[in-house]
Amino acid sequence: MTRIRITIWAIGLTFLLLLAGLFNLEVIHGRVFKGLGERNCIRLLSQRGSRGKIIDRNGVVIAGSRMSYDLMLTPQEYPLPQESIARITRVLGKNQKEAAKALERKYPLFSMPVTIVSNLDLKEAVALGQLRLEFPYIAVWDNPVRSYPYSRAACHILGYLGQIDRWRLTKLEDYGYKTKDVVGFGGIEEKYDFYLRDEEGGVSFQVDHRGSMVRTLGFKPPVNGKDVQLTIDIKLQKIVEEAFAERKGAAVIMNPYTGEVMALTSSPGFSPEFFIREDNSLVSRIFNDPAAPLINRAIGGVYPAGSIFKLVVAIAALENKKINRISSFLCQGSLRVGKQDFKCWDTHGQQNIISAIAQSCNVFFYRLGLLVGAQIIHDYATKLGFAHSTGIDLPYEKQGFIPSPLLRKLSTLKGWFDGDTANLSIGQSEVLVTPLQVARMMSVFANGGYLVTPYITKSIDGKGLDRYRKKPEKLNFKQENIDIIKEGLRGTVSYQGGTGSVLSGLKVEVAGKTGTAQAPPKQSHAWFCGFFPFKEPRFVICVLLENGGPGYNSCLIAKKIIEEMLIQGLI
Amino acid sequence: MKNSTLTILLIALLICTLSIISIFSSTYQRDSQAWQNIYQRQILWVFLGAVLFLILANINYRRFWDWTYLLYVISISFLVLVFLLGSVRLGAQRWLRFGWFNFQPSELAKICIVIFLARYFSRKDTHSVSSLTEKYGFLRALLLPLLFVALPMGLIIEQPDLGTGLIIFFLFISVLFLSNAKLKYILTFLGLILTLTPFAWHFLRDYQKDRLMVFLNPNIDPLGAGYTVIQSKIAIGSGGFFGKGWLSGTQSQLRFLPEAHTDFIFATFSEEWGLLGALVLLFLYYILIRRGFLIAQRTSDHFGRLLALGVSLMLSIQVIINIAMNMGFAPIVGIPLPLMSYGGSSVFVTFISLGILANIDKSRAVF
Numbered sequence: 001m002t003r004i005r006i007t008i009w010a011i012g013l014t015f016l017l018l019l020a021g022l023f024n025l026e027v028i029h030g031r032v033f034k035g036l037g038e039r040n041c042i043r044l045l046s047q048r049g050s051r052g053k054i055i056d057r058n059g060v061v062i063a064g065s066r067m068s069y070d071l072m073l074t075p076q077e078y079p080l081p082q083e084s085i086a087r088i089t090r091v092l093g094k095n096q097k098e099a100a101k102a103l104e105r106k107y108p109l110f111s112m113p114v115t116i117v118s119n120l121d122l123k124e125a126v127a128l129g130q131l132r133l134e135f136p137y138i139a140v141w142d143n144p145v146r147s148y149p150y151s152r153a154a155c156h157i158l159g160y161l162g163q164i165d166r167w168r169l170t171k172l173e174d175y176g177y178k179t180k181d182v183v184g185f186g187g188i189e190e191k192y193d194f195y196l197r198d199e200e201g202g203v204s205f206q207v208d209h210r211g212s213m214v215r216t217l218g219f220k221p222p223v224n225g226k227d228v229q230l231t232i233d234i235k236l237q238k239i240v241e242e243a244f245a246e247r248k249g250a251a252v253i254m255n256p257y258t259g260e261v262m263a264l265t266s267s268p269g270f271s272p273e274f275f276i277r278e279d280n281s282l283v284s285r286i287f288n289d290p291a292a293p294l295i296n297r298a299i300g301g302v303y304p305a306g307s308i309f310k311l312v313v314a315i316a317a318l319e320n321k322k323i324n325r326i327s328s329f330l331c332q333g334s335l336r337v338g339k340q341d342f343k344c345w346d347t348h349g350q351q352n353i354i355s356a357i358a359q360s361c362n363v364f365f366y367r368l369g370l371l372v373g374a375q376i377i378h379d380y381a382t383k384l385g386f387a388h389s390t391g392i393d394l395p396y397e398k399q400g401f402i403p404s405p406l407l408r409k410l411s412t413l414k415g416w417f418d419g420d421t422a423n424l425s426i427g428q429s430e431v432l433v434t435p436l437q438v439a440r441m442m443s444v445f446a447n448g449g450y451l452v453t454p455y456i457t458k459s460i461d462g463k464g465l466d467r468y469r470k471k472p473e474k475l476n477f478k479q480e481n482i483d484i485i486k487e488g489l490r491g492t493v494s495y496q497g498g499t500g501s502v503l504s505g506l507k508v509e510v511a512g513k514t515g516t517a518q519a520p521p522k523q524s525h526a527w528f529c530g531f532f533p534f535k536e537p538r539f540v541i542c543v544l545l546e547n548g549g550p551g552y553n554s555c556l557i558a559k560k561i562i563e564e565m566l567i568q569g570l571i
Numbered sequence: 572m573k574n575s576t577l578t579i580l581l582i583a584l585l586i587c588t589l590s591i592i593s594i595f596s597s598t599y600q601r602d603s604q605a606w607q608n609i610y611q612r613q614i615l616w617v618f619l620g621a622v623l624f625l626i627l628a629n630i631n632y633r634r635f636w637d638w639t640y641l642l643y644v645i646s647i648s649f650l651v652l653v654f655l656l657g658s659v660r661l662g663a664q665r666w667l668r669f670g671w672f673n674f675q676p677s678e679l680a681k682i683c684i685v686i687f688l689a690r691y692f693s694r695k696d697t698h699s700v701s702s703l704t705e706k707y708g709f710l711r712a713l714l715l716p717l718l719f720v721a722l723p724m725g726l727i728i729e730q731p732d733l734g735t736g737l738i739i740f741f742l743f744i745s746v747l748f749l750s751n752a753k754l755k756y757i758l759t760f761l762g763l764i765l766t767l768t769p770f771a772w773h774f775l776r777d778y779q780k781d782r783l784m785v786f787l788n789p790n791i792d793p794l795g796a797g798y799t800v801i802q803s804k805i806a807i808g809s810g811g812f813f814g815k816g817w818l819s820g821t822q823s824q825l826r827f828l829p830e831a832h833t834d835f836i837f838a839t840f841s842e843e844w845g846l847l848g849a850l851v852l853l854f855l856y857y858i859l860i861r862r863g864f865l866i867a868q869r870t871s872d873h874f875g876r877l878l879a880l881g882v883s884l885m886l887s888i889q890v891i892i893n894i895a896m897n898m899g900f901a902p903i904v905g906i907p908l909p910l911m912s913y914g915g916s917s918v919f920v921t922f923i924s925l926g927i928l929a930n931i932d933k934s935r936a937v938f
Contacts, residue, residue, distance in 0.1 A: 003751060027812055036808075037809035207825070
């Protein structure tokens, strides 16, 4: 009897153990297994909406979207039948063996439809679509992708698209970004990615153990991204870009009263299309190009200001009453400061402020700088917007740098000498500015003393952004001082010996300042920054040629641009 | 005394109802009519099984004493026939075709061996309570019956059907234990088996080795041999406390779970009915088994008692191993869950065994 008892007890105990096991599986770990079960049988096929368009001030599409066709296969059996491989490769006109290998590699064992070839053109898509009659597991799926009707135009403003990288993903995860999302890199695409990006939709459906669909569970339509309208005029943008003809440099055309940027270009450019095509050799060529085409030189390139900087010294001196309209210095071709001779590029003789600006006399400004003092020059430079970012709504803007005795003492514990002041007065030394900063400074003289905040986005999704903009800041310069400088700027173009006299023949009165910034050992950078028409300025223009020689070269570019603007009736 | 017959039949039919519900659920989404109608066949098997039960319940079990060796020879010859003529399914040769009915002789062999063991360890004299085994030496207590058991067991393992083979082996050990064989013998025997196990490894088929390895760690081969265990655990686990509801089990209906209507019907059932349903099912099995042991305890006839014990043990071993294997507690061996799994042979043999059990209780008063 006892042995029977033992057996009964043992069996009862085992049943209890089974129950405990069931409790563990179904209740304690139930949720985990439920999730696993759902992952087994629920599939999501995503459908993308189209990304928001980027349009110019007149509504012309600069970056739109078009349909791209992808070849998808729904795996049914493994390996892929040879016959269908042959047919697919014949349509694509590819080497059959290579293509077959590539197809096999992407062809998975399980369930989900997979993209085998993307970015088919319409002809191929139609041809492959017909194969579906014979091979039902082939499908051609349409998919909106970015299109660039103007190809490379405004590429730096737009930026490009690519798969999200790890750094961005960690930053943006909380905003609903996922791995493999396509996001903007640089430019408007990055700045307003959150608005431009589409909301992913898709179909969720139930599949059986072989991955074929059993029933649809739900459908969420994709939502298209919001359109972004720029202040750019694409016609003007094209004119500016063509004027550069791939020479290294940058240009900005801006409304001096509001700060709205009408053209902003950096050269050389790149084709944003290459990033869409995922053609690695083309993309890596862009990345490895020593001319750095991805950098937006207009806001992200810093250069010595050269003679352009003389305007800062001039306004500082006038405002501090160090000189007046008729004060003059004698230029004998050079000036001895300390133990060193500081040269002028010519011998100008007696110069007042107006002719000194017009002829860009170095000696005059050495003396003026020494009179004003380095710290005050620095302060005025900052007042005019140098050494900090302009606040334009584009990413990766550089701040530039303006040296000062105080900063030098704080950072390097070195002294400041008069020679440094002389160098600073003509925008050499350690002065670094961006073309946009220069254009912004020029606006102050063009608009009568207001520092504007440049912007490039007019509206998002049809809603204007004016409410969020910073108002132009009044700098409290005396009107007569501004007029003196304006007169000098006009002189640059209109005087016989003016450095920008090449622009005098135009049908519109241009005023401005040239600059030839030394950049040893390479050629100097050529600057021209000005505004027109002189009486009622509507445009500020800044042209920089990187290692482009004397400022004269930039004047030629500016001339070409303004001529073309006149022809096309943009002024 | 009719009470026991009725109780046993009632419990068995209740379990069969759950079985038919689950079989229906696991197959109703299949494309082919043949698959969808499989539950109707099970209803037929259950009906025929119940008839067999009633017949057996009215045949005096003592007749089996006389028929023991005949039954033994019949089951052996069926097993040999399987070898010669059996149809191969799922890589194993386990079935004999009788017209439209696929018969699995190893199921029959199980009950025959139970009868054989009960007869071997008891004597005809019903008045003597003392067991023979206590007086038997090593040879008669162990070696001789082992030879009798080893023959069908070897044939079954060669099919290959390791599961049923092992069940027979378990049965042998437990009947030995329950018939009061000297503990010394049993332990020696078990020790011997344990030392031989490593050598046995080499005789296992590759898939059997895989299954044993996978039992130790199902994640070695999640898409191959481990697939079934993982899917079965997912099915049971995702049921939760209340289950997903009838006809709503995704694991079984979308066929992620293989053998959802046979060996893994417990997982199918648990997915849809949850812990609550499993509790009910386990309870039903427990009272059925408990009833078997109760009958054994109150039977004074030594043969009857051993027979009742053998039948109850056979039932409990199958239930426990099958459920444990569904939960990933035991390696996967082809053992059906009695009365739940689809299959005529298993249903018939289970009902026959229960019929014998009922008759033992009924005939008790006669002696």
